[in-house]
Amino acid sequence: MKKDRVVNLVLAIIGIFFVGTGVAFNAAASLGNDPIGIMYDGIRNVANLSPEQLGFATNIVNISLVMLVLTQDRHYISIGTFIYIVPYGVIVDMGRKIYYALFKVQTLPTQIFGAVMGCLFLYLGVALYIVADIGLDPFTGIVMVLKDKSKKDFKIVKICFDVMCVLIGFALGGKLGVITIITAVTAGPVIQIFANCIRAQLNRL
8 A cells, every 4th residue: 555655756856847848839830728727827927927937827826726725625635645746846947948958949840849748748747747646746636626516527627727727827928829729639538548548558567
């Protein structure tokens, strides 16, 4: 049991690293953000923060969401939530530096390649965090609260919430683009495939 907890914790930390790096890559590629990333970018813009301070903006959003969830249904907040938010902003800032170290010159081909990497990092990271099963990230916590209050199916609430994030993020000045559409269409199925593959590998081990 103790060994399983250690494995899950390691998976979650690796997952958070990939999620933060994926968000940073998508933002740096300038081809649009995923639904959550566009919310971060919008808050960054409203707070008059530079693109280099995207990590700080993610901290503002995540901490605010955690406080909101705590006032509505605190049982959705666990140790996994804090493991997610504490290093997240630092990882996003580090991911941005990694992007510009790899792609020193911004051309359309490098932007496309960087955005593809960003999406794959994001999907893999979310899949790892799901498989780790140590708690909910702030955005999923909000979705669960809305699901409980609306009595609607999770998938419906999730889709509506993602659309709301895109609209609010765009209204606040977040970068909307082709990646926003691609992630909205492909995220669910690809994350599910990754999660199933990771579980299968863990079962073999």
